[in-house]
Amino acid sequence: MTAQRDSIHIDELDVPPAPAFTDQASAAVLDEAVTELVLLRFPASSGDAAAELHALTALILQAQARLPGAVARALDQDYGWRDIACCLNRTTTSTRCRYRPREKRSSMDA
Numbered sequence: 001m002t003a004q005r006d007s008i009h010i011d012e013l014d015v016p017p018a019p020a021f022t023d024q025a026s027a028a029v030l031d032e033a034v035t036e037l038v039l040l041r042f043p044a045s046s047g048d049a050a051a052e053l054h055a056l057t058a059l060i061l062q063a064q065a066r067l068p069g070a071v072a073r074a075l076d077q078d079y080g081w082r083d084i085a086c087c088l089n090r091t092t093t094s095t096r097c098r099y100r101p102r103e104k105r106s107s108m109d110a
Contacts, residue, residue, distance in 0.1 A: 017083035033059055071099040 037055040038046060045051040067088075074084050085095035 017079065017086040019086055020089050030059070068099055071095075072101065075101075 034052060034055045035046075037058060038048075038051045041054070042048065042051045071084055071088075074087075081096045082092045084099070085092040088095055090098075
């Protein structure tokens, strides 16, 4: 579960790694993304609850699909598993188990 902040002052800004949280900024970005996706996929359905559900779910799935690549780039930039887990609001162990690069099998193993 993510924490929510009502407002934040520039001097209070976190720098990565930092736990994710929701606030007015993330809500505004999500509102804009949902509206844009509904307009792109269902132009005649602005304000329709099913169209909003579709857009929210599509954005969640898209974000989930991007996480492994973001984790790999963080590892490439020398962030550790603890740092990455912090950003994902997960434990270090669960993060490592979920996102650890899989060893490629050779054609001899297939």
